[in-house]
Amino acid sequence: MRYEALHPDVLMFVGDDHESVATAFLDGDEVLLVDALGSLEDxxxxxxxxxxxxxxxxxxxxATHYMGDHIAGLSLFPEALVIAHRLHRHGFLSQNRRDDALYRAPRVQFDTAMRLRWGRHDLVLHHNPGKTVDHLCIDVPTADLACAGDNIVGNIVYLSKADPAMIRGAIARIRQLGRGTIIGGHMGCFPARVLDHATHYLDRLQDTVIRIRAAFPPAEAQARIGAIAIETCLAPQVEPMAFEREWHQRNLEVIVAQSTFEFDAALAAREARA
Structure with missing residues (x-):
């Protein structure tokens, strides 16, 4: 577990569990948290x-989104007002491994956007569906940063049950903000180019899967998809971290189990025949 000051009044915490991130904005002795880490211990x-x-x-x-690895600590701050998107229950119920004990209903729910003034900072909460439909992006122009939640995982993305096109769109909307620092839902913070790296990874992974599905029968295609190396999908000069390797492998498992990109492969084949 570690924390660091991104600004004198902005602290970033990274827990041990899933390397989940929480960001603290300080206003004197009072704190606004974005997310609450991935375990009660953290x-x-x-x-x-x-x-x-x-x-x-x-x-x-x-809450950038209502999954257990980002809201584990809500119960430890009973005096805090919790804010989330109105579709937060959809995010919570979409988890692969749900822990109902972590759920605490948000007192404030909104739909499209909300603006908060906290100390010297303006925080603009945008609905930014991607990895989950309840995802938020928290834009902080006064600190030149944006909290992306799980729409990126370091220099890659995690597909899970999401539509890859929604993740791609979510990243594009974060890029349009033009912030210099991007805080992910995991691992920590990154320069803005991480958004391009994540999109590159998603595009290369999709293209690779489509080519494999087009060239091989289903059983062999699944084996080849399961063996796609992360290095073939990363942007140039990007070296994979251990956490990224782990979640790339999970992506491959998801693609095989859920037939991810099969629809895109069918569309590509139809266009090729046209």
Whole structure:
């Protein structure tokens, strides 16, 4: 577990569980959190740092999306007002492994956008569906950063049950903000080029899967898809981190199990025949 100051009044926490990220915006002795880490143990550590060591009180928690590896600590900050998208239940119920004990209903729900002033910072909460339909992007122009949630995972993406086209669109909308620093839902923060890297990965992975499906019978295609190396999908000069390798392998499992990109392969074949 670690934390670092991105600005004197902006702290980023990275937990051990899934390397989930939470971002703390400070206004004197009061804190606005974006996300609440991936386990109760990690959240207790963050609570200790913020509340006991620093003497702060968490007043608001904004959830980028309502999955357990980002809302685990909600119960540890009972005085905090929780804000989420109105479709947050859809995100919560879409998890592969749901822990109902982590659920705490948000007091404030919204649809399209919300603007908050916290200390010297303006935070603009945009609905940005991609990895989940309830996803938010938190744009902080006063700190030249944006919180992307799980629409990126480092220099790659994680498909899970999402429509890849929605993830691609979500990344494009974050890119349009023009922020210099992007905080992911996992691993930490990155320069803005991480958005291009994630899109490159998604495009290369999709193209590779479509070519394999077109060239080989189903059983052999599945075996070849399961053996796609992450290096063949990464942007030039990007070296994969261990976390990215792990989630790339999960992507391959998802693609085989859920026939991901099969529809795109069918469309490509139809266009080729036209």
């Amino acid at each position: 959240a207790a550590w963050m609570h200790d740092v913020l509340c006991r060591q620093m003497g702060k009180t968490v007043r608001l928690i904004v």
